[in-house]
Structure formats: C-alpha cells, structure tokens
Amino acid sequence: MNNKESQRAEAVDLVLSGLSIRKVARKMKHSASWVLKWLRRFGNGLDWSKDLSRRPHRSPNRLPESMEAAIVRLRQQLQAQSRVQYGPQAIQYLLARQGVQPLPSRQVISKVIHRQGLVQRRNGRFQPKGIPYPQVAPAQALLQEADTVGPRYIQDHGRFFSLHVMLVASRQIALEPRRHFTDPVIQQAFWAIWRRLGLPQYLQMDNKPPFAPSAKNPFLLPGFLRLCLELGIQPVFIPLAEPWHNPHIERFNDTYDKRFFRMERFRSYQAAVLRTSGFEREHNRSWRYSSLQHRTPDEVGASLERPFPSGPKLPRLTKAVPPGHIHVVRFIRSDKKLNLFGFCCQLSTKAQYRYVHVRISIKAKTLEVLLDGQPIKAIRWKVQ
Secondary structure (H helix, E strand, O other), X not given: OOHHHHHHHHHHHHHHOOOOHXXXXXXXXXXXXXXXXXXXXXXXXXXXXXXXXXXXXXXXXXXXXXXXXXXXXXXHXXXXXXXXXXXXXXXXXXXXXXXXXXXXXXXXXXXHHHHOOOOOOOXXXXXXXXXXXXXXXXXXXXXXXXXXXXXXXXXXXXXXXXXXXXXXXXXXXXXEEEOOOOHHXXXXXXXXXXXXXXXXXXXXXXXXXXXXXXXXXXXXOOHHHHHXXXXXXXXXXXXXXXXXXXXXXXXXXXXHHHHOHHHOOOXXXXXXXXXHHHXXXXXXXXXXXXXXXXXXXXXXXXXXXXXXXXXXXXXXXOOOOOOOEEEEEEEEOOOOEEEEOOEEEEOOHHHOOEEEEEEEEOOOOEEEEEEOOEEEEEEEOXXX
C-alpha cells in the first residue's frame, strides 16, 4: 500500500471511529468531498483504496478490429517484398484502391503499426565494410575541407550560394555567400577565406564545378586549381558521389541549415551576408567540440602555425601551369574503369572493388595510380 492509499484508509477509519467528515477533512488536509468519495468507495472490495483506470469506456475514433487487421495484413505483405515502401502512406494508398470508406488517416495507421509492434528499428551502428581508404594528407598536415551549399532562397530577393571551408585541426570555419559561383568568383571567395583561416597544405573537396576540371577537357585546369598550385596547396578530390569522405564540412553544413539558415528570416541578401558573418564569428568563438577537449575553435587555432596571404589582391596567374600535385581518390567498380573528370582508363583486376589514390604531377606531366601506397599504373598527363 502506497502513501496515497494509506491516507485514504486512515480517513475512512477516522470516520468509522465517530469523527465528523469535516474534522477528518481538516486533519487529513483534504476537502470534505474527498473524504466522502473514499467513504463511498469503502466496502466495494479489497482494492477500494486504489486509483481506478481513467481510460474511456468508449473510443469513437478507434478503428474497428477488422480495419486494424487489414492494416496489419497489408503491412506484413509489403514488408515481405523487397524495394517497396511499406509506411503509412503506402498502406493508405492500398486501402483507397480497395475502396475502403471511411479511409483512415496516415497518423491513425501509424499508431496501429506501433501498437501492433510492426516497427522495424536498426540494431547497432553502421559497420564499415573494411575497404581500406588511402590517406592522402599526412596526419599533422594543415588540411582544409571545402564545399558549396545552395542554391538557398530568400523570399523576394532571389537565390544565393555559400562557400564553406573548415580547418580540420581547429574546426574553425569561414563562410562566403555569393549570388553565383563562376571560376573568378570562387577564386575571390577562397582568397577572402584564406585571409581569415590561413593557407592550407591540402584542400579537400568534392568533384562538382567549379572545383574540378570540366568533362569536356579534363586536361584543362580551371583558374581556381591553378591558384591552389601557385600558392603551394595540393588539391584533394574525394570519390564520386561519396560525400561522407568530407565528414567535417558535411556535418557543419547540416548545422548551418538547422541552427542558422532555417532558424531566421532574412529581409534581404545583404542581411543574410551580414548575419552569415556573425554566425561564423559566433561559431569560432563559442562552439566547443569534444574532439578538441571541449575547447573552442579559436582557442585551438591560436596555437597553430600557418601562413596567410600577403595582401588583399589575388596573385596574377601566368600562362604556364605552376608545378605541384593534384590528388584524386576513386573507387574502382566491376568494370575496372578509372574515371578522372571524364577521362577513363582501364586498371588491373587487383584494383577491383578497391579505393585507389591517383597522384597527378604537374611538373613531370604524369599520372600515377597507387594501390595500398604502391604504384600499379602510370600514364602521361598533359596538363593545359
């Protein structure tokens, strides 16, 4: 018997001993109606002092048992098939095709699925397949990850894009919104970012324009890559359609959407640019990462030695391509083809279902394919 039940039993005993209901209510610090309620319940059985269920006797919105059985049957049939949807929307569609009236809502169908224990949940975390991934940048090197976000839209003020770069060692970020990204614009945006983050040794990014060469002429380097080589930066391109190999900036892009862009309403594009600058400073100054021992990015960045651009203006690029290296990581599938920005070549069977590291030497004009750090193929690569 819990405390509430013992109080109720004590109140009834006091009334039965001859005390008035008002005196009992005053003694128990309850109302007279509360004493009368439990006095009426007394004598109804051994469990008279327990709380009664508050569940309604009737549920007007509850589905008939036949309808619940139909939902369960459809759910099980759909789950038994591969590559088909089996959620509430799919079940509702099949019920409508069968002419069921009135048609239950998706929310009601979802409640039936949960009540019947038909929800499938993932067990455990993702288990990697064990395919080795080449480490291009040394562990202690200054590595930056870059990505573009957009288009994003501002009501009555059109669309814009945003260039995001993170210095991995300190988690410092730099954001540069632009109306559009062409090769000259992306150079100016990176120059502005490098004046705040410093120049990296390696710059890792995906294969979308304007980062990568065009498939029409994979040997022609865009001005942005020529700028990287001029500054001694080694570009690194991750595998095609595998953004998880750029993990830090991709995770930050999700934070940017959830904690900034979708949390505010911007009056204009200029207001968005101003607030983006404030969000960048706030992140670097106050956000704390467990991987940094709960320090802020600015606290860690203050201890890093890194070069910065010499001035506000971009260096003038010469016609000759500056010497340096470009790195590309690719996953080789069953066709054993290596695709480099539209240029394809065949590899040996031992590279099948493996990641290869492609190192392009500008000075030697060669392309070397490495598997587990060992060269397996070399071809001429005439960079323009």
